[in-house]
Structure formats: C-alpha cells, structure tokens
Amino acid sequence: MEEPPLREEEEEEGEEEEEEGDEAGPEGALGKSPFQLTAEDVYDISYVMGRELMALGSDPRVTQLQFKIVRVLEMLETLVNEGNLTVEELRMERDSLKKEVEGLRTEGSAAGREVNLGPDKMVVDLTDPNRPRFTLQELRDVLQERNKLKSQLLLVQEELQCYKSGLIPPREGSGGRREKDTLVTRPSNARSNKEEKTIIRKLFFFRSGK
C-alpha cells in the first residue's frame, strides 16, 4: 500500500527537475508511443494511477487491484529499462561498426594501390577483350616466324619471276637458289648442312671462275 506512492513521490521530484518543462506533465506519459517510453514515463504513469486509486478509497477490492497494478507497472518498468538498454547497446555497436568499416575502407583503398600491388604493378580487367595477355617472348616468336615467312615469300616471288622470264629452265629447279634463303632469313642460326654446302659450292665456283 505504502510503496507505490512513495516511489511516485521520489520520481515526482525527479520529474519536476527534468521534465516539468514538458507540455503534458505526468499525464503526458500515457499519450506516448510505447517504443518511446522511458522508466520515468512508467513512474509518471504509476503516480497518476496511484493518485486515482487513492481517490477510490480503501475498499479491499481496490487494495487487491492496487497490488496487481503495482506488479504490472514493475514489469513494465523492467521491460522499458531492458528495452532502452538494448537499444542503447545496439546503437553503440552500430556506431563502432560504422567506424570500423570506414577505417577499413580508407586503409583498404590506400593498401590496394601501394601495399598489395606495389609501384610497378597494374590491375587487369579480365572482362576487357583488349586486355594484355600475351608475353613478350610470344610476340618475339610470332615476329620471327613472320619475318621468316616473309623472306621465304619474297624468295618464292623472285623465283617465280625467274621461271616466268625464262631465266631458269624448269628442270634446274630450286636447288640452285636455296642458298638465298640462308642469306635472307634473320635472325636465324640453324641451317641444314645441305644448304650450307650449296653456298660453299657456289663460293668455290666463283673462285675457280676467276
């Protein structure tokens, strides 16, 4: 019986200090959204209800109801306190996570350029059809092959011209002209012995020709 009003009085003092400026006073707590409810609001409600119960007089049924109401208000107080505490905790956790993510993001973008890749590295977009993908050696090999084929083509073109103009009788054939190939292709090292002998033979032929 005594308890609720006592607490109400204590709280009332607190209310007066902090929330008296509020438009509604203790009654206003009842108009609030349940999600905005604070422990102080619960005390306000207790005060209001306690006052009204007192007004009903000392009927034992009222006393019975008062115990239950006090119990319900205590439960509400616990829930509101607990809820607000959880909200506060979550808010703090959210803020610290935000900070952590931001930190990682700035750190990550700096690291992406300098630490992970190094100054002479570059990022390749694997979906870009024009991305670099062949090695220098592969290009060298292709060029060398192209040069070889081009020199052979030039040689064949000349040879064809020789046949066309009747400079080489058809049966004398390619043997006599193979050595040109050796002269043309470059850079190349391996040549068959047979072809080298042809040059040698040719050169000795010049010697004896003089």
Added chain:
Amino acid sequence: MRSSLTPLGPPVSRDRIITSFPKWYTPDACLQLKEHFHGQVSSTCQSRNTGTVGLRLSKVVVVGDLYVGKTSLIHRFCKNVFDRDYKATIGVDFEIERFEIAGIPYSLQIWDTAGQEKFKCIASAYYRGAQVIITAFDLTDVQTLEHTRQWLEDALRENEPGSCFVFLVGTKKDLLSGAACEQAEVEAVRLASEMRAEYWSVSAKTGENVKAFFSRVAALAFEQSILQDLERRSSAQLQVGDGDLIRMEESPPETQESKTSSSLGCC
C-alpha cells in the same frame, strides 16, 4: 662470273640500276663529297672481281620516334605507295630491295622498327650487324629531332664502333614551305654533323628525294662492302684452306659479314 650471279634473281628493275655515284643532299652534312665511285671499286666491278658481295644482303636499320614516317618512307621506296592512314609498326618489319650497282647485283635488307616505346626491347634486338643506320625525324616536330640522338645511341650500342654509316632523315617535307624547311634544316644539319651523319630531307607523300636518298644509301654501302671484301681477300692471300671461304661452313654469312666490318672499322 657474271653468268653465275645472274640466276640468283630476276633482273632488277630499271630504276634500281645505279651507274654513276649518287650525290649527297647537302655538302654541309654528308658522308662523302666525291662524285664518282672509288677508283679501286670501279676497276673491281669492271673486272667482275667482286667476290661474294653480290650475294650478300646489307643490313639497313631505320629508327626514330613513332609517327615520324619510317614505314611510309620505306613503303614509298620499295612499293611506291603512300598510305594516309597511320598504322603503328608492331615490333619490326623488313623489305628487301635489289639493286644493280656498277654492274654488280646488290641487295639491301631494310629493317623498319617500331617507334613505340613498348616495342623498343623487341626492335633493338634487330639493330645488330647494321651496315647503315637511318635515324628519322619529323621536320614539323622539333622534339622528334631531339630524340634522334637517343635512337642513334641505342642503335650504335649494338654495333661495332665505326662500322655503320649513319643518316639523319627529316620526313614530311611536303608539310613545310621552302623557307620553313630551310629553317628546320639548319638545326638538323648541325645535329647531323655532330652525329657524323649524312643529312636528307624527304617526303614519302610526294616521293621527293626518296629514291635519291636510298640510292645514295645503297651506293655508299655497296662501295664499303666491295672495299672490305678486297681487303679481306688480300689479307686472306687466296688460300682456300685457311681463308675466309672455308669459315662459311661454321658461321652464316651475315655473322661473317659483321665480323669483317668490325675488324676493318671503316666509316
């Protein structure tokens, strides 16, 4: 002798026959001022005693910044075409041009190199053994002239000192008025003499000076080849056993050629 050389290829086209020694472009920057073939060369050619020179391919390397017109210059000379569209050379390319100089067949293998920085490491592998280095620049872009110094240095590094003829060629002459060209040439000629190079202004688009320039290149290279060959043969004393001829079996002719030019160090 002559008859043994003829089957090596079809007759060269009329405008590749050089009978009199081609003249320089400007006496202020030229490799030689003489107007005729070297006496010894003339007599050697007349007696058809030119050894293996007619069988050889002399190597010419063209270097210079991208888009100065190296490929255009070569294509104008070798194919007589001019393509307005720019297409960057990938790595290297080459053309072979056959001449008949003083009655002797002679061939130039003209190496066209990429001007783009990223291909430098590929193209530079082809600098070695060059008898002629042509450094090209754009007459309308002074920066490309400044860069020729570096291009030449890179090309010379791969060759024996004094073994190469060097030419400095200003391209796109058609884009300049006569007066502007003369102005651009002053600086170029000064740099050419510093580089010990012969200077030429050309236009691949109009073809101006292109044939004259390459004829000059061919004649100078030819004469050097004949003289080197004469010297080599006189020192070899015509001994087949330990002369150079037998060495052909071990090394390809081009290697031997560069060895010879290095030992003579003529330029």
